[in-house]
Amino acid sequence: MTDLVEHALATEEAADPFRLAGREFTSRLLLGTGGVPSLDVLARAVAASGTQIVTVALRRVDPGARGSLLDVVESAGVRLLPNTAGCMTAREAVLTAQLAREAFETDWVKLEVIGDEDTLLPDPFELLDAAEQLVLDGFQVLAYTSDDPVVCRRLADAGCAAVMPLGSPIGSGLGIRNPHNIALIREQVEVPVILDAGIGTASDAALAMELGCDAVLLASAVTRARDPERMALAMRHAVEGGRLAQRAGRIPRRFHAEASTPMQGLPEL
């Protein structure tokens, strides 16, 4: 990038920080680490993405595991966001969040409560129950939810620090199936809206930002891409581009053409 472009982007970022749970970030891209083929690939993808927040999960210790995910993440200087992936009930999710708080010394949690093993769609009833319990327990709850504006409003009312509606099912790469709902959610809650799940490629991430989302969380789109590092860079630019476009204000859609070249002064030939 030229100095001029870098300066312009830095100016935009400084003027438009991403505020989440009392913290400020310059990057609006959160990176999930699931599906990453190796720790080396992860390190390069994290660097290319420019992310400042990455998700991790808790699982039983594996005596045969080599290398440390946390070493990679810590050397990148990013914030850890533990998730409750795999939990199917509020009870499991609350306990997992409490264990994650012990392990990672953070009260931030990406709350996932899954209601169906085939679609991995969230269970909104267990989710809201878990969110209420965790907010009372002092957690900053980032709730992964279906793209339902009413559910999102209930989660925000319960005190969640952010709502994270899905674009489409986890890992499906189907993009944003109901853009109108995402725009409605952005309109109806005051907390940050982070589009989470379903992103397949850069244009999906840009669309999320153009719809008014405050940030995008994605994992598989990068970790399972043929070239994760290059896709991470693509996502970084997509999120920045989408955000800039949203702030700049798109032109209205028209049924017919609207000439950009003036008719006045047109020669008669």
Added chain:
Amino acid sequence: MRLTVNGEPAELPEGTTVADLVAARAEDHRRVAVAVGSAVVPRSRWAGTVLTQDDVVEVLVAVAGG
């Protein structure tokens, strides 16, 4: 005494504490979480928590996910 650690049967000497178990199971003690009988055992209580017969213990660490 016999108990269950991470879903597997385990035979441990009487008097084994959570801190002892973590030292034996986890290479890096930072970023570990322990539950006994579906209750969190805070790090500050690992050394003082003695495991007992039939306890169901989970020793958890960070993995890629989400």
